[in-house]
Amino acid sequence: MASEEHSVAPPKMPRVGLFVTCLVDLFRPSIGFAAVKLLEDAGCSVVVPSAQTCCGQPAYNSGDRKDARGVARTVLRAFRGLDYVVAPSGSCAGMIREHYPKLFAGEPEEAEAEALASRTWELISFLADVMKVERVECHWPARATYHDSCSGLRELGIRQQPRQLLGSVEGLELVEMAEAEVCCGFGGTFCVKYPEISDSIVSKKAENIENSGAELLMAGDLGCLMNMAGKLQRRGSRVEVRHVAEVLAGQQEEPAIGEPAKQVAK
Amino acid sequence: MQSTSHAFKQNAHRALHDPMLQKAMGHVRSGFIDKRVQAAARLPEFDQLRDQAKAIKDHTLAHLDHYLERYEAKVLEMGGKVHWCATAEEAREAVLSICRSLDARTVTKGKSMLSEEIALNEHLEANGIEPVETDLGEYIIQLRKEPPSHIIAPAVHVNKEQVEADFRRVHKNLPPERSLSEAAQLVDEARQVLRQRYLEADVGITGANFLIAETGTSVIVTNEGNGDLTQTLPKAHIVVASLEKVVPTLEDCATILRVLARSATGQEFSSYTTFSTGPRRPEDPDGPEEYHVILLDNGRSSMLGTEFQDMLRCIRCGACMNHCPVYHAVGGHSYGWVYPGPMGAVLTPSLIGVEEAGHLPNASTFCGRCEAVCPMRIPLPKMMRHWREREFEQHQAPAKARLAIEAWAFVAKRPRLYRWATSLLIGALGRAGRRRGRFRELPLAGGWTAHRDFPAPSGRSFQARWAEQQRRGRASR
Numbered sequence: 001m002a003s004e005e006h007s008v009a010p011p012k013m014p015r016v017g018l019f020v021t022c023l024v025d026l027f028r029p030s031i032g033f034a035a036v037k038l039l040e041d042a043g044c045s046v047v048v049p050s051a052q053t054c055c056g057q058p059a060y061n062s063g064d065r066k067d068a069r070g071v072a073r074t075v076l077r078a079f080r081g082l083d084y085v086v087a088p089s090g091s092c093a094g095m096i097r098e099h100y101p102k103l104f105a106g107e108p109e110e111a112e113a114e115a116l117a118s119r120t121w122e123l124i125s126f127l128a129d130v131m132k133v134e135r136v137e138c139h140w141p142a143r144a145t146y147h148d149s150c151s152g153l154r155e156l157g158i159r160q161q162p163r164q165l166l167g168s169v170e171g172l173e174l175v176e177m178a179e180a181e182v183c184c185g186f187g188g189t190f191c192v193k194y195p196e197i198s199d200s201i202v203s204k205k206a207e208n209i210e211n212s213g214a215e216l217l218m219a220g221d222l223g224c225l226m227n228m229a230g231k232l233q234r235r236g237s238r239v240e241v242r243h244v245a246e247v248l249a250g251q252q253e254e255p256a257i258g259e260p261a262k263q264v265a266k
Numbered sequence: 267m268q269s270t271s272h273a274f275k276q277n278a279h280r281a282l283h284d285p286m287l288q289k290a291m292g293h294v295r296s297g298f299i300d301k302r303v304q305a306a307a308r309l310p311e312f313d314q315l316r317d318q319a320k321a322i323k324d325h326t327l328a329h330l331d332h333y334l335e336r337y338e339a340k341v342l343e344m345g346g347k348v349h350w351c352a353t354a355e356e357a358r359e360a361v362l363s364i365c366r367s368l369d370a371r372t373v374t375k376g377k378s379m380l381s382e383e384i385a386l387n388e389h390l391e392a393n394g395i396e397p398v399e400t401d402l403g404e405y406i407i408q409l410r411k412e413p414p415s416h417i418i419a420p421a422v423h424v425n426k427e428q429v430e431a432d433f434r435r436v437h438k439n440l441p442p443e444r445s446l447s448e449a450a451q452l453v454d455e456a457r458q459v460l461r462q463r464y465l466e467a468d469v470g471i472t473g474a475n476f477l478i479a480e481t482g483t484s485v486i487v488t489n490e491g492n493g494d495l496t497q498t499l500p501k502a503h504i505v506v507a508s509l510e511k512v513v514p515t516l517e518d519c520a521t522i523l524r525v526l527a528r529s530a531t532g533q534e535f536s537s538y539t540t541f542s543t544g545p546r547r548p549e550d551p552d553g554p555e556e557y558h559v560i561l562l563d564n565g566r567s568s569m570l571g572t573e574f575q576d577m578l579r580c581i582r583c584g585a586c587m588n589h590c591p592v593y594h595a596v597g598g599h600s601y602g603w604v605y606p607g608p609m610g611a612v613l614t615p616s617l618i619g620v621e622e623a624g625h626l627p628n629a630s631t632f633c634g635r636c637e638a639v640c641p642m643r644i645p646l647p648k649m650m651r652h653w654r655e656r657e658f659e660q661h662q663a664p665a666k667a668r669l670a671i672e673a674w675a676f677v678a679k680r681p682r683l684y685r686w687a688t689s690l691l692i693g694a695l696g697r698a699g700r701r702r703g704r705f706r707e708l709p710l711a712g713g714w715t716a717h718r719d720f721p722a723p724s725g726r727s728f729q730a731r732w733a734e735q736q737r738r739g740r741a742s743r
Contacts, residue, residue, distance in 0.1 A: 062658065
């Protein structure tokens with residue numbers, strides 16, 4: 001739901017709080033550094049509040065509203081006084097933008113939650129829609145395909161923005177897989193609560209990825225990426241898996257998700 | 267119908283290992299989705315019609331008592347009768363007593379999910395009355411003694427070869443040399459057998475897609491014309507309908523019809539849309555002598571005024587299940603009761619209890635595709651989450667999962683504790699996974715590693731590295 005504030009032109013050098021997200025913070029810091037680079041290249045001043053943890057989705061989607069609010073309060077507190085909050089995840093940005101106002105409805109923090117929601121963006125759509133970034137300076141020769149993660153696509157309408165920016169990457173050939181908009185079967189706690197069903201869904205996704213002929217898979221959410229990378233690797237597939245921000249930032253020295261660091265003697 | 271929703275996981279396990287079913291489910295994935303997209307694209311005002319359709323139902327539900335009374339008055343005026351039934355049992359008894367008053371031996375039936383909900387066929391059979399399903403899909407599953415696996419395509423889980431085998435087993439006069447390898451040949455065979463059954467039937471039972479308050483009309487949509495024969499040939503026509511089917515006017519019905527078939531099968535309109543108002547009048551060339559409406563509540567009125575009221579907008583088009591990755595994986599029978607897929611995941615706990623059907627709203631990735639295609643804009647994921655909230659509040663969620671969430675939240679609410687605890691965890695995982703970059707097995711993560719590798723963390727958090735960079739003035743970057 002685009003609010004009024006979203007259509008207002010950004011200040012000259014907007015102060016952007018990076019909501020790193022718990023998965024990126026713990027599992028793949030390179031996505032966070034890619035986000036910082038892309039935001040700075042776009043003319044933002046980036047701050048990373050140290051008191052952030054998680055958006056609260058695991059509790060929220062498990063029916064535990066009280067704990068979800070408790071965790072969400074850490075986000076409200078950590079990101080006060082910034083022009084924008086940007087997350088390299090459609091799922092976490094969607095949680096703040098679409099669900100925080102409902103979570104805090106009737107609570108003292110209701111107005112604050114709504115204000116935060118209206119300032120919060122997923123990284124790629126922020127670059128394209130707010131900062132009006134049209135291209136990136138980067139070279140990445142590969143045949144690649146993009147998976148539309150569910151929350152980014154259906155809650156935030158992110159579809160053409162990553163494709164547009166990826167189109168400006170020199171050497172990158174973007175091919176569409178079949179059913180790119182179908183869920184990968186991750187679903188947060190779903191994948192451990194219903195592992196067999198999740199496996200069936202991610203197996204079909206892996207087939208579609210392999211059939212596309214791509215050697216590189218990208219998406220905008222680390223949860224989905226870990227799920228798809230884990231399945232592709234279990235199947236013995238050679239497809240590399242990376243976050244779309246890592247590719248746009250040209251972080252080629254970073255090993256792909258689930259791959260060991262290269263033992264290069266310097 | 268006896269529910270097996272509590273055994274959803276076991277049902278799903280069986281379904282995932284059933285190659286015939288998996289083959290049939292492949293057709294669902296490819297069959298419905300493109301047709302819906304094309305039908306919607308051909309109608310520029312499609313999304314606007316969805317808004318109108320939603321508004322009509324919201325208005326009706328806000329004044330449900332008023333429209334139901336108007337509807338009944340009109341049915342009476344047209345010479346029909348309305349039987350108000352609070353429970354499935356009352357509805358079964360009402361149908362049976364009408365059948366008995368006519369000494370009915372066989373009844374033909376149009377497709378009706380509500381008759382599945384009240385287990386009507388079993389009740390009629392137990393009382394010496396033979397129900398004959400006339401919708402091809404329903405007919406097939408009746409022969410197979412199975413419940414429907416989809417609300418508009420009840421036999422979608424069955425392959426052609428299985429239908430041929432069923433017909434050869436049951437149709438005694440079918441010459442073995444006759445070919446039944448094509449779908450059209452199967453349809454012809456069913457049609458020949460069913461023709462005779464229409465003529466024999468004493469009572470015809472149909473469901474209703476709509477009840478129109480303004481005119482006292484019941485409406486069915488079909489693609490085979492079987493509903494028309496079912497309701498016009500016998501002495502009596504019984505409509506079984508739940509109370510949220512009512513809409514105020516003919517015009518309202520027409521608006522919703524424009525989104526129904528497009529969402530369901532991608533047709534602009536179903537082949538047959540049949541309006542029935544009262545019994546045969548003296549000037550009518552045909553029609554039933556008696557017209558009865560079984561108007562059933564069965565738990566729906568208790569959804570009014572709750573967070574589940576929006577579910578009563580559902581027009582049973584099936585778009586949600588046609589687009590659901592979980593439904594595609596496990597098929598309709600896994601859900602264990604009458605209504606599968608996302609709409610079933612919300613409705614079933616309302617009707618038979620969340621204690622029995624708690625798995626259903628939990629077995630969703632919240633991918634949101636169902637809500638995106640629902641013509642009535644029902645927020646299905648949101649309502650599944652409401653069920654999870656109820657379970658959590660009433661301590662029905664599994665204790666282990668509950669404890670894990672609460673423990674995690676305790677830490678996540680305390681940033682400094684969180685930093686410390688997570689750095690220990692990922693430090694250890696990072697060291698253990700450094701060489702391969704991933705784990706094939708991991709303690710406490712068996713649900714994940716049974717099917718896929720687990721990518722190893724690099725060992726130090728973004729925050730730790732960022733803080734270090736800040737200390738160095740980011741000079742080395």
